[in-house]
Structures are given as structure tokens and as C-alpha cells.
Amino acid sequence: MTHHTSPAIELRGAGKAFRTPSGALHTAVRELDLTVERGEFVAVVGPTGCGKSTTLTLVSGLEEPTEGEVLVGGEPVRGIGGDVGFVFQQDAVFPWRTVLSNVMAGPRFRGVAKTEARERARDWLARVGLSAFEDRYPHQLSGGQRKRVALAATFVNDPSILLMDEPFSALDVQTRALMSDQLLELWAGTGSSVVFVTHDLEESIALADKVVVMTAGPATVKEVFTIDLPRPRKVEEVRLEPRFVEIYREIWSSLGEEVRITRERGTADAA
Amino acid sequence: MPPESVALAQPATKPTDRTAARARAVRNRTLLVQGCRLLVLAAVLGLWEWFARTGVIDPFNFSMPSRIWDQIWTWTAHGTAQGPLGAQIWATLYEALYGWVIGVAAGVLLGIALGRVRFLADVFGPYVKILNAMPRIVLAPIFLIWFGLGPASKIASAVVLVFFPVFFNAFQGAREVDRNLVANARILGASDRRVTFQVVIPSATSWIFTSLHISFGFALIGAIVGEYIGATEGIGLLVANSQGTLNSAGVYAAMVILAVVALAAEGLLTLVEKRLFRWKPVQPGAER
Numbered sequence: 217m218t219h220h221t222s223p224a225i226e227l228r229g230a231g232k233a234f235r236t237p238s239g240a241l242h243t244a245v246r247e248l249d250l251t252v253e254r255g256e257f258v259a260v261v262g263p264t265g266c267g268k269s270t271t272l273t274l275v276s277g278l279e280e281p282t283e284g285e286v287l288v289g290g291e292p293v294r295g296i297g298g299d300v301g302f303v304f305q306q307d308a309v310f311p312w313r314t315v316l317s318n319v320m321a322g323p324r325f326r327g328v329a330k331t332e333a334r335e336r337a338r339d340w341l342a343r344v345g346l347s348a349f350e351d352r353y354p355h356q357l358s359g360g361q362r363k364r365v366a367l368a369a370t371f372v373n374d375p376s377i378l379l380m381d382e383p384f385s386a387l388d389v390q391t392r393a394l395m396s397d398q399l400l401e402l403w404a405g406t407g408s409s410v411v412f413v414t415h416d417l418e419e420s421i422a423l424a425d426k427v428v429v430m431t432a433g434p435a436t437v438k439e440v441f442t443i444d445l446p447r448p449r450k451v452e453e454v455r456l457e458p459r460f461v462e463i464y465r466e467i468w469s470s471l472g473e474e475v476r477i478t479r480e481r482g483t484a485d486a487a
Numbered sequence: 488m489p490p491e492s493v494a495l496a497q498p499a500t501k502p503t504d505r506t507a508a509r510a511r512a513v514r515n516r517t518l519l520v521q522g523c524r525l526l527v528l529a530a531v532l533g534l535w536e537w538f539a540r541t542g543v544i545d546p547f548n549f550s551m552p553s554r555i556w557d558q559i560w561t562w563t564a565h566g567t568a569q570g571p572l573g574a575q576i577w578a579t580l581y582e583a584l585y586g587w588v589i590g591v592a593a594g595v596l597l598g599i600a601l602g603r604v605r606f607l608a609d610v611f612g613p614y615v616k617i618l619n620a621m622p623r624i625v626l627a628p629i630f631l632i633w634f635g636l637g638p639a640s641k642i643a644s645a646v647v648l649v650f651f652p653v654f655f656n657a658f659q660g661a662r663e664v665d666r667n668l669v670a671n672a673r674i675l676g677a678s679d680r681r682v683t684f685q686v687v688i689p690s691a692t693s694w695i696f697t698s699l700h701i702s703f704g705f706a707l708i709g710a711i712v713g714e715y716i717g718a719t720e721g722i723g724l725l726v727a728n729s730q731g732t733l734n735s736a737g738v739y740a741a742m743v744i745l746a747v748v749a750l751a752a753e754g755l756l757t758l759v760e761k762r763l764f765r766w767k768p769v770q771p772g773a774e775r
Contacts, residue, residue, distance in 0.1 A: 238691070302671070308671035321672070321685075
């Protein structure tokens with residue numbers, strides 16, 4: 217069966233153009249070719265605002281490509297698939313639901329019985345260390361805790377594809393390292409394939425098996441680097457290793473150029 | 488004694504002093520505000536009474552607080568010309584509440600529907616705008632012709648006044664739902680129906696509640712105007728009759744009673760709102 221041999225995610229010449237309010241056509245991404253194997257952790261880095269997030273919305277089925285093909289599990293994406301999880305950059309927890317109810321939302325939406333949904337939600341809340349907070353409302357939590365709720369709410373659905381859009385960018389540095397470790401721990405048991413979008417190169421190397429560098433917008437894949445650092449990793453320790461620094465230098469020589477192009481454009485726009 | 492221990496001892500006592508002083512200041516301020524409020528009320532009522540008694544203003548036209556109080560007392564103790572005062576209040580309240588419930592239900596339902604379904608919004612949008620542009624209070628006489636002197640005509644005018652603000656708020660609320668929340672719900676597996684009921688409606692409730700506060704006032708206006716034009720009972724009729732007999736104290740007394748009724752309803756609504764919005768952070772300065 218092709219279903220089991222095909223890669224988890226495949227983008228073939230995918231592109232997405234939006235119609236801006238003024239009527240002009242804005243190309244967010246173009247000619248994207250990218251393969252994510254099953255169980256692989258892929259980080260996508262690129263200059264700020266280059267269209268990295270668009271790649272995720274194409275894979276998730278929230279948006280359709282205007283060109284090319286997007287395949288998940290060997291099948292073209294049609295609408296939102298059942299085995300996709302998405303962690304957003306901004307808070308996307310439901311403010312009117314308690315922590316427990318937030319984590320139960322996914323299974324409940326998918327028709328799981330209440331008692332079973334509650335059991336699964338409690339299990340994941342325990343794994344992210346929020347068991348004591350299940351009756352709180354999101355506004356009573358810190359940013360890091362809310363992010364943990366979002367992680368639990370995503371993992372509870374047991375997604376085989378995990379899409380993350382700069383999930384930790386709003387957190388402070390220490391919380392961020394903590395969350396990255398926690399993410400690696402949670403992910404290790406699931407065997408799911410991850411696409412993690414970020415503009416932080418260190419974060420991407422520390423987390424991923426493969427780092428994809430995007431060009432300045434309209435974005436396309438510039439280069440793909442394999443990260444051969446051993447697992448399990450602790451993000452704050454791994455970044456001190458000589459190999460890490462070596463990889464960092466290598467990828468930065470590719471990414472830095474795109475960042476410079478974006479910056480120059482920014483100053484040109486401002487002038 | 489080494490100098491450090493002296494330095495350490497001082498800050499240990501100071502904060503409690505400061506907390507007490509701060510608490511005292513807050514208490515004093517509250518007392519001052521409430522005292523001044525009473526003073527303003529007393530000054531306005533006192534001046535009114537004084538001007539009316541000394542003939543600076545004509546007490547026949549402008550009445551005076553003591554007469555208004557007497558009027559309320561007479562109505563309470565001996566009933567009005569149309570029957571007991573309680574029955575009049577209840578009649579008006581009944582019409583206002585009935586109209587309010589219908590108006591709110593229709594407004595929320597249609598607001599959410601049009602906010603969620605683009606096609607409906609495109610088709611009905613212009614008509615809603617046209618209807619909203621009409622001064623709807625002029626419909627009251629028409630309702631009187633259609634539905635007669637009974638409560639139905641008042642309920643109808645309350646409905647048309649309540650519907651629009653509620654509708655527009657529900658519509659706006661449904662439109663301005665955080666796109667991330669909707670995307671998240673859809674990814675988590677929510678159907679369109681679930682998105683409407685579990686994301687759109689909860690996040691539109693704060694919009695809707697804003698309109699509920701003002702719309703109950705509108706419902707009262709609808710009921711009163713309806714009664715004023717033609718009715719067999721109610722506070723609006725009390726106003727009309729007082730005016731007809733040139734009893735200005737009666738008009739004012741009816742106004743006072745109405746204000747009390749409206750404030751009580753508002754208080755009840757706030758109570759419900761607090762219960763419903765436990766998930767919201769308390770905004771600084773919102774507590775009064």
C-alpha cells in the first residue's frame with residue numbers, strides 16, 4: 217500500500233498567492249518542494265514575514281494552494297484532516313473554558329464520550345504539569361502555562377502530523393528553553409511528524425532533525441540541512457556543543473544572506 | 488548593636504504602617520465621594536423646592552420635590568385612578584420584559600445567523616439598514632391600530648426598539664471572532680455547527696451583553712410610549728392622565744418610579760452578567 221511507504225508530508229511545487237484588499241496579487245510562497253518523513257522533526261527557518269506560516273496553513277488544509285500539490289500521507293490535502301495538530305503563535309486557547317475543558321475540546325469535537333475525553337485530558341495535563349490548574353481559566357495562567365495548555369490540547373488528539381507556528385516566540389528566554397525540552401519529551405513518545413516554523417536559528421537546530429532555510433519573500437526552499445546531533449537532547453546543553461556551533465555557522469551563512477535582503481527591503485520601504 | 492540590624496528593622500515595620508495608611512486613605516476617599524453625592528442630590532432637590540416655594544419657578548408647571556413625594560405616597564397608599572400602583576408597574580414591566588425577550592431572541596438569532604452566513608448578510612444587509620434608519624417610535628400608533636389597546640401593541644413597539652441594537656451587536660460580535668480561535672477549533676475537529684455554538688456564540692456574548700443593558704431601557708421606552716398613545720393601564724397611561732389633568736407632580740412621580748424600575752432591572756442584569764463572565768479577567772477600574 218502506498219499509504220504506509222509515502223512520506224508524512226510532501227509539497228510539490230506548491231505556491232500560494234493572496235488577493236490584497238487593493239486588488240493586487242501578493243505571492244506568499246512559490247515553488248515549494250519539501251518532504252517530511254514519518255516521525256521526522258523538521259524546522260523551517262526564514263526571515264521574518266517571508267511566508268513560513270503560509271506553508272503550515274497549506275499543510276493543515278486551512279488554506280488551499282493556488283499552485284502545485286500538497287500531500288499528507290500520500291493523499292492530496294482536501295480540507296482539514298483528522299490527524300493534524302496545530303499550535304499557533306498567538307494564544308488560541310478558549311478563554312471561556314477552564315483548562316480541563318480546553319484540553320477536552322478536541323476529543324469532544326471529534327465525538328469522544330465525555331468521561332473518556334476527561335480521562336485523556338487529565339492524562340495530558342499531568343504530562344505538561346498542570347494537573348493542579350485544571351479548574352483555572354486561561355487568564356489566570358502565565359503565558360508559559362497557557363502554551364502548555366495549548367500543547368496538551370493538541371497532543372490529546374494524538375495527531376500524526378504536528379504543525380507549529382512560532383509557538384514559543386511570545387515567551388521569555390528561560391520559559392522558552394523549558395518549553396522546548398518539554399516539547400521534545402512529549403514528541404518522543406508519539407512518533408508524529410513535526411513541522412516547526414521559527415525565525416530563531418538556535419531553537420531550530422536544538423529541536424530538529426532537519427532545518428529548512430527559506431528565502432526572503434516570496435519564500436521558497438533555499439537549502440535543507442541535516443542536524444546530526446544525538447538525541448535525547450536538552451536544548452540548553454546542546455547549544456554549547458562544538459558540533460552545534462559548527463552547524464549554526466554553516467546554516468547562518470545561508471540564512472544570513474536572506475535576512476540581509478529582507479532588512480534592506482525593510483529600510484527601503486521605510487525610506 | 489551593629490548598624491545593619493537597625494537598617495533591617497526599619498523596613499520590617501514600615502510596610503504595615505503604609506498598608507494601613509493606604510487602606511485608611513481609600514476608606515476616606517470612598518466616604519468623601521459618597522458624602523459629595525448625597526450633597527449634590529440634597530442641593531438639587533433643596534434648590535428646586537426652595538425656588539418653587541419662593542415663586543422663582545412656577546410650581547404649577549415645575550412642581551416641587553415635596554409634592555412629587557406626596558403624589559408617590561398617595562399612589563402607593565390609595566392607588567391611582569386606574570387601579571393600584573403595583574398593577575400599573577407590573578403592566579409596564581410585563582410589556583417591556585415580553586418585548587425585550589422577543590426582541591433579544593430575534594436580534595441574537597438573526598445577528599449570529601447573518602454574521603456567520605455571508606450570503607444572508609449580503610441579501611438582507613440593505614433591508615436591515617433601511618429599517619434601522621427609520622425612526623421606529625412612529626410605528627407605535629400603527630401597532631395601536633393593528634393590535635388594539637391591550638399589551639400586544641406595547642410589546643410590539645418594545646420589540647422593534649430592542650431588536651436593532653441587539654442585532655447589530657450580535658452581528659458584529661459574530662463577525663469579529665478571533666480568527667485564531669476559529670482556526671484552532673476547526674483544526675481540533677469542530678464542525679461548522681460546533682464552531683458557531685462553541686466559539687462564535689461564547690465570544691459574541693460580551694458584545695451581546697453590552698447591548699442588553701441599553702436595550703432594556705429601550706424596551707421600557709417602547710412600552711411607555713405605547714401606553715402613552717393609548718392603553719387601559721400602565722405607567723405610560725399614568726403620565727398621559729397626569730398630563731391631561733395638568734398634574735405635573737404626577738408626571739414627575741411616574742418618572743421617578745420608572746427610574747427605580749429601570750435601575751432594578753439593570754442591577755439584575757449585572758448580576759447575571761457577573762455569573763456568566765467568570766472566565767473574564769476583572770478589568771482595573773471596572774469595580775465601582
